[in-house]
Amino acid sequence: MKGRRARILAEVVDRYIHTRRPVSSQEIVRVYRHRLSPATIRNELHALEEEGYLYKPHVSAGRVPTVQGFRFFAQWLLAVAELDAKAERLPAEPHPRPGLPPLAELLRRTALLLSAMTGQLGFVIPPKGEALPCRGVVLRAVEPGRALAATFSAFGVLEARLVSVPADLSPEEEREAEAWLAARLRAPAPTPPPEPWQGRAVHTAYRLLQELTADAPALPLFAEGWPQLLSELGAHSPEWALARVRDLLRLMEDERGFAALIAELRAGREGVLAHVGEDLVPELRELTLVTAPYFPGQGVLGVAGPLWLDYARAFSAVRYLASRLQSLLLQCGGAP
Numbered sequence: 001m002k003g004r005r006a007r008i009l010a011e012v013v014d015r016y017i018h019t020r021r022p023v024s025s026q027e028i029v030r031v032y033r034h035r036l037s038p039a040t041i042r043n044e045l046h047a048l049e050e051e052g053y054l055y056k057p058h059v060s061a062g063r064v065p066t067v068q069g070f071r072f073f074a075q076w077l078l079a080v081a082e083l084d085a086k087a088e089r090l091p092a093e094p095h096p097r098p099g100l101p102p103l104a105e106l107l108r109r110t111a112l113l114l115s116a117m118t119g120q121l122g123f124v125i126p127p128k129g130e131a132l133p134c135r136g137v138v139l140r141a142v143e144p145g146r147a148l149a150a151t152f153s154a155f156g157v158l159e160a161r162l163v164s165v166p167a168d169l170s171p172e173e174e175r176e177a178e179a180w181l182a183a184r185l186r187a188p189a190p191t192p193p194p195e196p197w198q199g200r201a202v203h204t205a206y207r208l209l210q211e212l213t214a215d216a217p218a219l220p221l222f223a224e225g226w227p228q229l230l231s232e233l234g235a236h237s238p239e240w241a242l243a244r245v246r247d248l249l250r251l252m253e254d255e256r257g258f259a260a261l262i263a264e265l266r267a268g269r270e271g272v273l274a275h276v277g278e279d280l281v282p283e284l285r286e287l288t289l290v291t292a293p294y295f296p297g298q299g300v301l302g303v304a305g306p307l308w309l310d311y312a313r314a315f316s317a318v319r320y321l322a323s324r325l326q327s328l329l330l331q332c333g334g335a336p
Contacts (some may be wrong), residue, residue, distance in 0.1 A: 004036075006076065008044045009053055013065045013073035017308045020235050022062035046225040067277030070288065071309045074274035101287060108222045110325055113270025117317035120232060120305035123252070125259045126219035127299035137185055139208070141169065141293050149208060151185060163208055166200065177205035184209055221255040233306050248304060249284040259298050262291060266300070272319050277307060290314040292322035295329055 009031050015023045025041040028034060048054045053069040090258035107124045141147045145167040150160040180202055184191045191209060194202045220221025226283050233241035253260045264274050272292045278284040290307045301322055303314050
């Protein structure tokens with residue numbers, strides 16, 4: 001859809017987002033200073049209603065956007081701002097910030113900021129464990145046959161666990177295994193098994209490498225702002241709002257499933273995307289998600305809100321924080 005009709009539809013949705021009331025033709029003319037008459041606007045609104053973009057809750061009322069209307073507005077606004085055409089990144093900080101928090105705390109704070117900036121639910125899906133940058137490893141015997149293996153990134157400890165080692169592993173072999181592990185954990189390519197002639201330290205380190213990478217613990221999904229979302233949805237009705245929040249909470253409880261769902265909705269596309277009233281996901285049929293990637297390996301952040309979400313505000317916050325988080329992770333040794 002283009003031209004006058006598209007502009008009028010965008011104005012109706014924009015006005016409804018700000019007032020939460022049915023929008024009349026007279027209101028469109030007055031607020032947006034149209035040269036068109038209310039009768040002409042009324043004809044266009046009727047056509048948009050026939051096409052499924054608007055509906056009238058009452059015979060004498062103005063029009064309210066449908067899911068299709070909200071979806072059109074979100075895509076129109078993205079196109080106008082050229083957010084999905086420009087892969088712009090905010091410039092990296094000239095120097096890494098001192099005292100970086102642990103990665104989990106950084107992602108939690110990002111979710112909190114998303115909620116604060118939009119007044120909706122902010123969420124951050126962490127990258128897969130194997131995608132996180134490893135800066136080093138420490139291997140220290142704690143008793144015969146047991147050692148502490150800890151991997152580190154710029155954000156602190158990624159993982160620490162007790163592992164089994166030969167009971168008579170010497171300090172020299174321990175250092176050799178630690179150096180071999182550190183080099184392989186930072187390597188992007190898979191490590192082939194060691195040759196038979198390589199020493200016990202290397203074979204021990206290879207076994208530990210398999211253990212550390214096979215079942216690396218995953219960071220949880222971070223979501224902040226449930227009260228804000230409930231309050232925003234309450235504009236419809238408290239019972240309806242509680243049911244929508246309950247559905248979304250149930251959907252996000254399966255963290256791996258939710259991450260896979262977001263990946264499926266994004267389908268490998270870059271930039272900010274709006275997922276408005278997804279028909280194939282019952283829990284999202286009456287909600288909007290705005291998402292953007294910040295790191296390879298399912299690193300995605302976003303906001304969840306009602307269909308009448310303030311899209312411009314959500315796009316701006318999601319784009320800004322995704323760029324900043326990506327910039328910070330790049331400084332700390334992450335992948336581009």
